Amino acid sequence: MRTGKGVEWAVHTLLNLGWLGGGEPVATAELAAGHDLSPSYLNKQLQQLVKAGLLESVPGARGGFRLARPLEAVSMLDVVLAIEGDEPLFRCAEIRRCGTIAERLPDSSFARPCTVNSAMHRAEAAWRKALAEQSLADVQAEAEAHAPTLASHVRRGLGRD
Numbered sequence: 001m002r003t004g005k006g007v008e009w010a011v012h013t014l015l016n017l018g019w020l021g022g023g024e025p026v027a028t029a030e031l032a033a034g035h036d037l038s039p040s041y042l043n044k045q046l047q048q049l050v051k052a053g054l055l056e057s058v059p060g061a062r063g064g065f066r067l068a069r070p071l072e073a074v075s076m077l078d079v080v081l082a083i084e085g086d087e088p089l090f091r092c093a094e095i096r097r098c099g100t101i102a103e104r105l106p107d108s109s110f111a112r113p114c115t116v117n118s119a120m121h122r123a124e125a126a127w128r129k130a131l132a133e134q135s136l137a138d139v140q141a142e143a144e145a146h147a148p149t150l151a152s153h154v155r156r157g158l159g160r161d
Contacts, residue, residue: 006045006083009037013046014054014079015140018071019154025056025064026158034157045083052082071140077131089124092117 013031020026028046032039046065049055056068092114096102144150155161 003080003084006041006048007080009035009042010045010049010079010083011076011136011139013042013065014049014067014071014074014136015143016154016158017055017065017067018136018140019151020158020160023066025058025062025066027064030158031065034154048082049079052078054078054082071136074136075132076134076136076139077128079136080131088121090117090120092120 012035016031016034017026028043029039031037031046032042046055046057050057050065050068053068054074055065057063057065094114096114096116097110147153152161
């Protein structure tokens with residue numbers, strides 16, 4: 001399964017906002033500078049997170065983005081769906097019904113769903129389930145276990161300490 005870089009950017013941004021705490025909005029430029037990202041591209045991801053109800057957008061000179069809900073209430077799947085959408089990853093074109101192989105098979109060979117399609121859907125369901133079972137708070141805790149001072153570095157990197 002492959003996701004675009006927007007998912008990575010979105011997850012890190014949500015985690016960084018969680019480490020900042022306090023609920024004060026943070027400008028796109030500040031969030032982008034924290035990881036040397038394109039502010040315009042990051043802003044597109046942030047707008048998708050707002051649309052999905054994961055972030056709030058605060059207008060004005062002191063505006064920016066803040067978490068719309070606690071990280072415990074946001075799953076990795078929520079972020080993937082916000083950025084990538086809910087379209088299935090695999091689309092069966094039913095090639096089993098085409099060409100010289102299909103011409104030699106009786107119609108009864110196609111009475112059941114395509115097994116390749118079924119296998120891919122099972123794999124996607126397992127992937128989605130695994131993402132749904134991981135909250136961003138879980139990811140945050142794992143990151144802190146590996147780097148206990150990460151939160152303070154994020155706050156300093158975003159000019160909040």
